[in-house]
Amino acid sequence: MVVSELSLPKIKKMMFYYQDTPINYELRGQGPALVFIHGFLESRSMWKQIAPSFEASHTVITVDLPGHGASGVLQETHSMELMANVVKDLLDELEIETATLVGHSMGGYVSLAFTELYPESVAALILLNSSPKADSPERVENRKRALKIMEKNAPAFISMAISNLFTSEENVLYAEAIEDLKKEALQMNATGVTAAIRGMMQRKDRTSVLMHFEKKKTMILSEEDPIMEHSENVALAVQCNAIPISVKGGHMSWVSINSEIVKFMLLIV
Numbered sequence: 001m002v003v004s005e006l007s008l009p010k011i012k013k014m015m016f017y018y019q020d021t022p023i024n025y026e027l028r029g030q031g032p033a034l035v036f037i038h039g040f041l042e043s044r045s046m047w048k049q050i051a052p053s054f055e056a057s058h059t060v061i062t063v064d065l066p067g068h069g070a071s072g073v074l075q076e077t078h079s080m081e082l083m084a085n086v087v088k089d090l091l092d093e094l095e096i097e098t099a100t101l102v103g104h105s106m107g108g109y110v111s112l113a114f115t116e117l118y119p120e121s122v123a124a125l126i127l128l129n130s131s132p133k134a135d136s137p138e139r140v141e142n143r144k145r146a147l148k149i150m151e152k153n154a155p156a157f158i159s160m161a162i163s164n165l166f167t168s169e170e171n172v173l174y175a176e177a178i179e180d181l182k183k184e185a186l187q188m189n190a191t192g193v194t195a196a197i198r199g200m201m202q203r204k205d206r207t208s209v210l211m212h213f214e215k216k217k218t219m220i221l222s223e224e225d226p227i228m229e230h231s232e233n234v235a236l237a238v239q240c241n242a243i244p245i246s247v248k249g250g251h252m253s254w255v256s257i258n259s260e261i262v263k264f265m266l267l268i269v
Contacts, residue, residue, distance in 0.1 A: 013026050021073070026044055036051060036062045045069065065106075078196050099122070101114060103130055106196065108129075134205040143200065162181050174255055219233065
């Protein structure tokens with residue numbers, strides 16, 4: 001049941017409860033459903049310069065995943081399946097049967113978990129700087145170290161983690177935007193941050209899910225992404241019969257080349 005609603009021109013900020021925990025989202029536009037799912041240490045606000053471009057043709061939904069933005073913490077570990085179920089409950093709440101999913105980074109992992117659990121509910125899939133692969137052993141160790149740093153100095157980890165998503169050049173060019181991202185992330189519940197780290201660390205490989213998804217699927221991949229190896233993921237997209245789109249910049253392409261990302265997405269959906 002929707003428990004609060006603030007109506008604004010063309011947009012509604014709303015909330016529903018999942019397992020007695022508040023989940024916040026925004027709803028705008030009309031037409032086929034388009035769900036934007038943010039990444040780690042992000043929130044629905046990351047889409048504020050992207051979502052309006054689609055509201056004339058789509059029902060656009062942006063959601064704060066558990067432990068991020070204004071949404072509450074559900075468990076000690078926020079698995080990708082758990083967060084996918086939150087998104088499914090939201091669509092059920094809105095009586096939406098099918099939607100195109102757009103997931104950035106961790107949001108892509110959630111989108112793939114959703115696709116595995118509810119393939120009939122996915123009209124199309126767009127992975128933005130994301131991959132179906134599970135964490136490598138090295139990445140798992142990095143996440144374990146991240147959990148230890150979070151225990152000792154959460155602000156330091158959050159600041160470092162966000163900076164590491166950008167190239168060294170981008171850290172200079174987009175210093176103001178990066179500082180805003182850090183300020184927002186520092187307001188997040190530390191328990192929610194660690195719950196997401198555990199969820200990503202434990203997620204399974206979903207290459208076969210992407211490969212066997214027969215509807216439209218696209219991977220937008222940055223050439224200088226410091227988190228994901230570009231050529232490897234282009235090859236993976238081809239292997240999975242997904243359309244690979246290469247763009248300039250680092251992992252946070254929605255910051256560095258926002259207008260270009262919007263242009264490509266408008267062509268896709």
